[in-house]
Amino acid sequence: ADSFDEECDYLFKAVLIGDSAVGKSNLLSRFAKDEFHLDSKPTIGVEFAYRNVKVGDKVIKAQIWDTAGQERFRAITSSYYRGALGALLVYDITRRETFEHLKKWLYELREFGCSDMVVVLVGNKCDLGSSREVNLEDGQSLAQLEGLLFLETSAKENLNVEDAFNQMIAKIHEVTS
Ligand code: GDP
Ligand code: MG
Numbered sequence: 001a002d003s004f005d006e007e008c009d010y011l012f013k014a015v016l017i018g019d020s021a022v023g024k025s026n027l028l029s030r031f032a033k034d035e036f037h038l039d040s041k042p043t044i045g046v047e048f049a050y051r052n053v054k055v056g057d058k059v060i061k062a063q064i065w066d067t068a069g070q071e072r073f074r075a076i077t078s079s080y081y082r083g084a085l086g087a088l089l090v091y092d093i094t095r096r097e098t099f100e101h102l103k104k105w106l107y108e109l110r111e112f113g114c115s116d117m118v119v120v121l122v123g124n125k126c127d128l129g130s131s132r133e134v135n136l137e138d139g140q141s142l143a144q145l146e147g148l149l150f151l152e153t154s155a156k157e158n159l160n161v162e163d164a165f166n167q168m169i170a171k172i173h174e175v176t177s
Contacts, residue, residue: 010058012169015088018089019101022092025066028049028066031165032049033049036158085176088120089109096133099139099142119149120148125155126153127159151164
């Protein structure tokens with residue numbers, strides 16, 4: 001089982017942020033447990049999951065925090081961000097408003113997050129291409145402007161999910177070592 005004292009070289013905390021229903025919890029369950037849920041319910045209380053990732057010859061235990069649905073009330077507090085070295089900032093490619101709200105999320109990240117936090121911008125639900133409201137290029141150019149890593153993912157089809165987390169973890173390792 002995946003326990004705290006399992007052998008690892010580093011422990012990193014990272015957070016998931018973004019509007020409600022963009023797929024944060026499913027990205028995490030896909031990454032941590034290889035599970036996807038069609039109707040996911042906001043969890044009670046802040047939850048996190050662990051997964052060990054190998055970067056070079058080091059084993060990194062990533063502790064990924066998920067919101068308990070507080071984002072619906074714009075009530076994510078500074079303690080959620082405390083100590084986080086990375087963030088997955090998620091929007092839904094089929095809902096333009098979730099992309100427009102990224103400015104607000106970036107502002108909050110800069111207010112509460114550490115200054116050299118590694119941020120991966122994630123356009124989720126890329127399996128729903130026919131309902132797309134945000135072009136790939138829009139995501140790319142925002143990421144370039146803000147200095148973020150960028151990927152489109154599908155938690156449902158398991159596309160790029162590993163990559164999104166692994167790129168963040170590898171980058172954290174790079175900037176902290
Ligand atoms: P959260 O509020 O950001 O944590 O979002 P959830 O993970 O709870 O997902 C919200 C809804 O979107 C659920 O009905 C999920 O099944 C669905 N969903 C999440 N990721 C994907 C995806 O990649 N593709 C599709 N088609 N649906 C998704
Ligand atoms: Mg959730």
